[in-house]
Amino acid sequence: MESDRIVADMVEATEFPHLAQRYGIMGVPKTVANEIGLADGALPEAALIANLMALTDPG
Amino acid sequence: MAFIQDKDRTVVQTRFEELDQPVKLINFTQDVECMYCRETRQLMEEITELSDKITLEEYDFVADKDAVKRYSIDKIPATVVEGDKDYGIRFFGIPTGYEFGTLIEDIIMVSKGDSGLEPETRLALATLNEPVHLQVFVTPT
Numbered sequence: 001m002e003s004d005r006i007v008a009d010m011v012e013a014t015e016f017p018h019l020a021q022r023y024g025i026m027g028v029p030k031t032v033a034n035e036i037g038l039a040d041g042a043l044p045e046a047a048l049i050a051n052l053m054a055l056t057d058p059g
Numbered sequence: 060m061a062f063i064q065d066k067d068r069t070v071v072q073t074r075f076e077e078l079d080q081p082v083k084l085i086n087f088t089q090d091v092e093c094m095y096c097r098e099t100r101q102l103m104e105e106i107t108e109l110s111d112k113i114t115l116e117e118y119d120f121v122a123d124k125d126a127v128k129r130y131s132i133d134k135i136p137a138t139v140v141e142g143d144k145d146y147g148i149r150f151f152g153i154p155t156g157y158e159f160g161t162l163i164e165d166i167i168m169v170s171k172g173d174s175g176l177e178p179e180t181r182l183a184l185a186t187l188n189e190p191v192h193l194q195v196f197v198t199p200t
Contacts, residue, residue, distance in 0.1 A: 032194040049180045
């Protein structure tokens with residue numbers, strides 16, 4: 001909601017096993033951003049955002 | 060058989076009293092229904108019955124190509140939670156267990172038009188200079 005640039009999916013891994021395999025989903029929840037692993041498990045908001053900004057803002 | 064148990068219906072209906080603006084659930088399924096497509100559609104129908112502010116639109120993944128393209132749906136069952144606009148919130152697969160609660164919270168959040176995020180987060184997100192596709196993988200609990 002906060003950004004027009006973000007699309008967020010909930011993906012039920014057992015119904016889409018090809019995706020679970022593509023991203024190497026071993027445990028849930030797992031968050032992927034732009035095809036790259038962002039978080040394993042549930043992170044606090046600040047940590048999740050820090051990971052996201054690091055991923056999208058190189059240097 | 061209803062998906063939402065009676066006691067849960069009451070809880071959800073009470074939560075839905077917080078709804079402000081109307082919310083649209085846009086559900087994508089297909090004729091030859093995929094795994095959980097029928098159940099997801101039924102669940103969305105039950106949720107929609109719990110508030111006058113929630114409406115349901117249903118599209119066929121194969122036949123309704125315009126809608127599929129508009130909402131960038133690449134797999135089904137899929138449900139979009141839309142408020143005054145499409146915020147890019149999608150549920151792929153059936154949202155049961157813990158994810159049911161997430162769906163209800165998202166409906167309320169979209170209706171209120173407020174993400175509920177911290178000010179620092181909002182500031183950081185405003186600096187985003189590229190598209191981000193988040194996928195949160197879950198399993199039915």
